[in-house]
Amino acid sequence: MTLPDNYDQLTSIEKIENIHFPVLKGGKGYRDTSEPTIEYNCLAWALGINWTRYDPEPRCAGYYWFPGVEREWTINAIRKIFEKHNYAECDSYDLEEGFEKVVFYVDSTGAPGHFARQLPDGRWTSKLGDLNDIEHDTLESLICDEYGKPGPIFKRERQSRVIPIG
Amino acid sequence: MLTSKRKSSALTKQQVELFKKLTAEWKRETEIVGNLSKIVMHPSYQRILAMGPDVVPLILEDLAKAPAHWFWALHNLVPQGEDPAEGLTTISKARHAWLEWGKREGLI
Numbered sequence: 001m002t003l004p005d006n007y008d009q010l011t012s013i014e015k016i017e018n019i020h021f022p023v024l025k026g027g028k029g030y031r032d033t034s035e036p037t038i039e040y041n042c043l044a045w046a047l048g049i050n051w052t053r054y055d056p057e058p059r060c061a062g063y064y065w066f067p068g069v070e071r072e073w074t075i076n077a078i079r080k081i082f083e084k085h086n087y088a089e090c091d092s093y094d095l096e097e098g099f100e101k102v103v104f105y106v107d108s109t110g111a112p113g114h115f116a117r118q119l120p121d122g123r124w125t126s127k128l129g130d131l132n133d134i135e136h137d138t139l140e141s142l143i144c145d146e147y148g149k150p151g152p153i154f155k156r157e158r159q160s161r162v163i164p165i166g
Numbered sequence: 167m168l169t170s171k172r173k174s175s176a177l178t179k180q181q182v183e184l185f186k187k188l189t190a191e192w193k194r195e196t197e198i199v200g201n202l203s204k205i206v207m208h209p210s211y212q213r214i215l216a217m218g219p220d221v222v223p224l225i226l227e228d229l230a231k232a233p234a235h236w237f238w239a240l241h242n243l244v245p246q247g248e249d250p251a252e253g254l255t256t257i258s259k260a261r262h263a264w265l266e267w268g269k270r271e272g273l274i
Contacts, residue, residue: 003195041201053202057203061241061249061254061255061259061263062237064255115200127200129196129198129199131198146199
């Protein structure tokens with residue numbers, strides 16, 4: 001993606017609406033729910049975690065990976081992390097009473113590009129890289145080259161509070 | 167061993183400007199990416215890494231301004247076993263550890 005010369009002067013919201021996800025322009029179908037931060041990433045946020053970044057990179061500090069899971073950013077490895085958090089793959093993106101769902105976006109190489117977690121009202125919450133986290137009405141609104149499109153979907157019984165394990 | 171001598175004399179003005187240009191490119195072009203491997207494999211980040219240990223003071227200076235994904239580069243630019251943030255699992259703690267190390271080394 002070619003970014004405009006004035007990109008660095010834009011606010012994070014302008015970057016989201018005008019550059020990366022133009023379907024959200026004007027606040028349509030979404031609302032931001034945090035300030036920009038790099039303290040957590042989309043994978044951690046999908047697991048309900050905002051104190052670290054889930055990342056398999058083993059050669060530096062600042063990141064966390066679930067013990068016992070292969071250190072690779074792949075569908076198969078990340079699937080195991082969600083299974084350890086009591087998620088199981090399912091076949092519907094629709095809201096199901098009493099269940100919490102997470103969708104893996106898959107890019108053109110077959111790698112995970114993004115993760116979104118379903119809210120109790122059926123909308124979704126996503127952490128957008130180093131920008132804000134947002135609540136968005138549809139999964140389609142975040143389809144892009146970087147993230148790819150919605151792929152595997154997982155669910156577990158909805159919990160009143162997410163408690164990180166491992 | 168990194169020494170305070172590197173802080174003032176190791177880089178030319180052109181290299182400093184190149185660092186700033188590459189840093190800006192890297193940050194803006196990876197800003198919506200969530201996967202660290204993809205972030206650090208960005209060509210601009212790799213070019214910064216290729217500038218060698220002399221660039222560490224500039225990285226620390228940038229890190230002091232705001233959190234950023236510099237820990238992978240720093241880990242690879244200091245001698246093996248000297249990563250002061252080894253084992254830390256949060257960005258804020260790793261940042262603090264590196265900045266404290268930079269002060270001790272006289273690099274910032």
